Amino acid sequence: MHRAAHRALYDWSNILGPAMIRQCLKCRVPPQLSSRAYSVVPTPCDSEEKEMLDRMLRVDHAGEYGANRIYAGQMAVLGRTRTGPLIQEMWDQEKHHLSKFNEILAENRVRPTALLPLWNIAGFLLGASSALLGKEGAMACTVAVEESISEHYNSQIRALMERDPERYTELLQVIKEFRDDELEHHDTGLEHDAEKIPGYWLIKNAIQLGCKAAIYVSQRV
Numbered sequence: 001m002h003r004a005a006h007r008a009l010y011d012w013s014n015i016l017g018p019a020m021i022r023q024c025l026k027c028r029v030p031p032q033l034s035s036r037a038y039s040v041v042p043t044p045c046d047s048e049e050k051e052m053l054d055r056m057l058r059v060d061h062a063g064e065y066g067a068n069r070i071y072a073g074q075m076a077v078l079g080r081t082r083t084g085p086l087i088q089e090m091w092d093q094e095k096h097h098l099s100k101f102n103e104i105l106a107e108n109r110v111r112p113t114a115l116l117p118l119w120n121i122a123g124f125l126l127g128a129s130s131a132l133l134g135k136e137g138a139m140a141c142t143v144a145v146e147e148s149i150s151e152h153y154n155s156q157i158r159a160l161m162e163r164d165p166e167r168y169t170e171l172l173q174v175i176k177e178f179r180d181d182e183l184e185h186h187d188t189g190l191e192h193d194a195e196k197i198p199g200y201w202l203i204k205n206a207i208q209l210g211c212k213a214a215i216y217v218s219q220r221v
Contacts, residue, residue: 062218067097070145073130074131133197143186
C-alpha cells in the first residue's frame with residue numbers, strides 16, 4: 001500500500017508539474033482571512049475601527065446579559081404560574097443571544113463591561129419586582145426593555161450600513177436576527193396585557209430611562 005501511495009503521488013507530480021505545485025503552495029489563505037471563517041466581525045483596519053467595534057460588542061453583550069437576568073428574576077416569581085412557559089420561551093431566546101455574544105467577545109478578544117456584577121443584581125431585581133406586580137407587571141417590563149434594546153440595535157444597524165454594509169454583512173445579520181427576536185418579545189408583552197397594569201406609562205418610562213443609562217455606561221466602562 002505504501003508503494004501504491006508513493007506511485008500515485010509521483011504520477012500526480014508529473015501531471016501537475018513542479019511549477020504548478022509551487023504556485024499552489026504560494027496560494028495559501030493569509031491568516032487574517034482564514035480567521036474570518038470563525039467570526040462574524042471583520043479584522044479592524046485601524047485603532048478607530050477597533051474601538052468602535054469593541055464598544056458595540058461590549059454593550060450588546062451587556063444588554064443580553066441584563067435581559068437574561070431580568071427573565072431569571074421573572075421566572076423566580078412566576079415560573080410556576082400559567083405565565084411561566086411564556087417567559088421561559090423568551091428567556092431561552094435570550095440565552096441564545098448571550099451565548100453568541102460570549103462567543104464573539106472571546107473570538108475578538110473584547111473585554112466585557114466591568115459592570116456585569118451590577119447588571120447581574122439589578123437585572124434580577126428588576127425582573128423579580130416587576131413579576132411581583134403580576135403577569136401585567138412582568139409584561140410591562142418586557143415591553144419597556146425589549147423596545148429599548150431593539151431601538152439600540154436599530155441604531156447600530158444604521159451605523160454599520162452607513163459605514164460599509166458589505167464589510168459588516170455577517171455582523172449585521174446577527175444584529176438583525178436578534179433585533180427581530182426582541183421586537184417579537186415586545187409584541188408578546190403587549191399581547192399579554194402589559195398596558196393593563198396601573199401606571200403603565202410611568203413604569204415603562206422609568207425602566208427605559210434606566211436602560212438608556214445602562215447602555216451609556218456599558219459602552220464606556
